[in-house]
Amino acid sequence: MTTISHAIALRGVTKRFGAITAVDRLDLEVPAGICLGLLGNNGAGKSTTMRLLTAQAIADAGTVEVLGHPLPREAKAARARCGVVPQRDNLDEELTATQQLAVFARLYRVPRRERRAAVARALELVELSDRAHTRIDELSGGMRRRLLIARGLVHRPELVLLDEPTVGLDPQVRQDLWSLVARLRDEGTTVVMSTHYIEEAEELADDVAIMARGRVIDRGTPRALIARHAGAQVRELSGDPTELAAVEARARALGLPTRRRGPQVAVLRAEGLDGQLGEGRTRLPALEDVFVSVTGEEVT
Amino acid sequence: MSVVDRAVPDGPEAVDRPRASTRLELRALAGVLHREWVVFTRYWRSTTFSAVVEPTIFLLAFGFGIGALVAEVQGMAYLEFVGTGVVAMAVLFASVFPAMFGTYVKRRFQHTYDGILAAPIDVRELVTAEALWIGVRSGTYGLAPLLVATAFGLRPGWAVLVVPLIGVATGFGFAAMGIFLSSIVPSIDSFGYVISALVTPLFLLAGTFFPLENLPDWVAAGAVINPLYHTVELVRGSVFGFAGAAPLGHLAGLLAFAAVTWSAAVVGMRRVLID
Numbered sequence: 398m399t400t401i402s403h404a405i406a407l408r409g410v411t412k413r414f415g416a417i418t419a420v421d422r423l424d425l426e427v428p429a430g431i432c433l434g435l436l437g438n439n440g441a442g443k444s445t446t447m448r449l450l451t452a453q454a455i456a457d458a459g460t461v462e463v464l465g466h467p468l469p470r471e472a473k474a475a476r477a478r479c480g481v482v483p484q485r486d487n488l489d490e491e492l493t494a495t496q497q498l499a500v501f502a503r504l505y506r507v508p509r510r511e512r513r514a515a516v517a518r519a520l521e522l523v524e525l526s527d528r529a530h531t532r533i534d535e536l537s538g539g540m541r542r543r544l545l546i547a548r549g550l551v552h553r554p555e556l557v558l559l560d561e562p563t564v565g566l567d568p569q570v571r572q573d574l575w576s577l578v579a580r581l582r583d584e585g586t587t588v589v590m591s592t593h594y595i596e597e598a599e600e601l602a603d604d605v606a607i608m609a610r611g612r613v614i615d616r617g618t619p620r621a622l623i624a625r626h627a628g629a630q631v632r633e634l635s636g637d638p639t640e641l642a643a644v645e646a647r648a649r650a651l652g653l654p655t656r657r658r659g660p661q662v663a664v665l666r667a668e669g670l671d672g673q674l675g676e677g678r679t680r681l682p683a684l685e686d687v688f689v690s691v692t693g694e695e696v697t
Numbered sequence: 698m699s700v701v702d703r704a705v706p707d708g709p710e711a712v713d714r715p716r717a718s719t720r721l722e723l724r725a726l727a728g729v730l731h732r733e734w735v736v737f738t739r740y741w742r743s744t745t746f747s748a749v750v751e752p753t754i755f756l757l758a759f760g761f762g763i764g765a766l767v768a769e770v771q772g773m774a775y776l777e778f779v780g781t782g783v784v785a786m787a788v789l790f791a792s793v794f795p796a797m798f799g800t801y802v803k804r805r806f807q808h809t810y811d812g813i814l815a816a817p818i819d820v821r822e823l824v825t826a827e828a829l830w831i832g833v834r835s836g837t838y839g840l841a842p843l844l845v846a847t848a849f850g851l852r853p854g855w856a857v858l859v860v861p862l863i864g865v866a867t868g869f870g871f872a873a874m875g876i877f878l879s880s881i882v883p884s885i886d887s888f889g890y891v892i893s894a895l896v897t898p899l900f901l902l903a904g905t906f907f908p909l910e911n912l913p914d915w916v917a918a919g920a921v922i923n924p925l926y927h928t929v930e931l932v933r934g935s936v937f938g939f940a941g942a943a944p945l946g947h948l949a950g951l952l953a954f955a956a957v958t959w960s961a962a963v964v965g966m967r968r969v970l971i972d
């Protein structure tokens with residue numbers, strides 16, 4: 398077996414749906430063992446990218462390599478080593494939690510004698526052991542999501558693809574899932590997680606790739622991205638629309654990015670400023686400022 | 698979970714790795730069949746009820762209703778004629794309907810196939826296993842009318858033991874046809890057209906309830922392209938005795954039908970499941 402430098406390598410990948418280019422000449426390399434956050438608004442191309450990684454979508458151009466396997470040619474071999482948690486719940490509602498996991502343990506070729514233990518372990522991982530024999534249609538929404546995640550982990554994948562795993566979860570359960578993801582990563586599993594919750598990417602991702610219109614427009618650790626785009630300080634100024642427009646114009650002249658939200662404009666990389674732009678509140682920058690600054694879109 | 702106790706890539710588990718080749722892997726088929734089996738254990742009662750009761754009603758209604766008017770058809774008591782014909786109808790209904798509706802619902806509403814195809818299974822294996830499952834199930838249900846007819850006096854010969862195989866082959870072909878149709882219909886309501894324009898003529902014009910000789914020549918000749926006609930002929934042959942080389946022709950017809958529908962189902966499902 399050859400050494401794999403990248404768990405994932407996408408090069409020049411384009412995927413079109415009719416007139417829509419969902420993924421546009423995408424280059425994305427993910428080193429083994431990290432957690433990559435794919436951050437992007439609705440329609441940015443996150444799910445399509447995930448589907449390209451399991452060869453459930455086939456690229457129109459470019460090359461896709463997953464765990465050293467070129468896709469789609471060696472798709473099955475790659476998929477056997479990946480765990481997928483889809484954005485859309487597709488549990489078999491008429492089964493119990495245990496039955497569902499047993500079915501997937503077999504689909505993922507967990508050897509017969511290990512299946513029972515694999516199922517028990519996966520249930521434990523998401524704290525559903527006490528609901529092992531509950532029918533899925535009797536589980537709460539959060540429990541279903543946890544089971545969906547357990548299903549993606551039942552065969553101990555080396556690469557886990559999580560497509561917006563925490564949508565619709567209450568804050569406590571979301572925290573639990575964050576620690577689960579952190580644990581996976583600590584144990585050497587490569588994790589790719591799409592999200593549009595910025596705090597989630599900030600919390601979990603070693604590396605964040607910001608996607609918009611099918612491309613990665615910037616990539617780096619949350620800290621590096623913040624330093625690059627938002628600087629060390631953000632100045633927030635309030636006023637009526639004309640005043641705000643004036644502030645924006647002056648900031649632009651100084652080469653500083655701005656971000657408008659309601660009756661407020663935030664000036665990024667404001668650490669070098671004295672009173673030039675007027676009085677305002679100074680705060681520390683966050684990944685959200687970066688996102689807005691590089692995509693030109695507010696967070697949805 | 699830890700890195701160390703994960704299966705070593707080149708260790709003994711390496712044999713479990715899926716191959717890059719395009720052949721059907723038994724393990725992949727077994728995984729999908731296992732899923733169907735586990736799901737079946739949750740709903741077998743209702744499915745089995747309708748698959749068994751409906752053909753039985755047809756059998757008894759026609760057997761006694763028409764049987765009172767018609768003493769013999771092609772040298773058989775009418776109940777025997779219809780008892781063997783209804784086997785084919787039972788297999789058709791138990792295969793084409795679940796294949797059309799079940800496959801459509803699993804794909805469009807439940808997104809079941811998206812989950813399965815994220816595992817080391819390709820579309821060809823998925824389609825083959827689904828058609829095989831429905832084929833075996835419908836072949837089994839097809840035995841019900843035969844048992845009922847036996848209770849009412851049918852005395853089949855030993856060759857009746859091949860009826861399950863005929864049933865499975867028929868069921869596989871019609872399941873694949875249903876899967877293919879599910880991949881091209883614009884919505885689930887469109888199956889209404891398929892049922893009126895395709896399924897109804899298939900089961901009426903196959904020699905199930907009346908012999909085809911009495912129909913206009915062109916209809917009778919057209920039966921050759923009706924796979925269910927071959928099923929009916931094979932079932933009657935195995936119950937009352939085969940003659941000549943005709944059964945081989947019927948068998949070839951059935952297998953050709955299954956091969957064509959299977960290929961179409963694979964292509965059709967690949968088109969809608971893989972972006």
Ligand SMILES: Nc1ncnc2c1ncn2[C@@H]1O[C@H](COP(=O)(O)OP(=O)(O)OP(=O)(O)O)[C@@H](O)[C@H]1O
Pocket residue numbers: 414417418419437438439440441442443444445446484593972
């Ligand atoms: N099967 C498909 N057929 C047609 N268009 C599609 C298909 N899948 C995705 N698209 C389009 O591709 C674009 C990217 O979609 P994608 O689902 O990858 O976005 P996303 O980043 O996952 O968004 P979200 O956050 O809403 O899940 C969208 O414009 C979408 O409408």
Ligand SMILES: [Mg+2]
Pocket residue numbers: 443444445484560
């Ligand atoms: Mg998405």
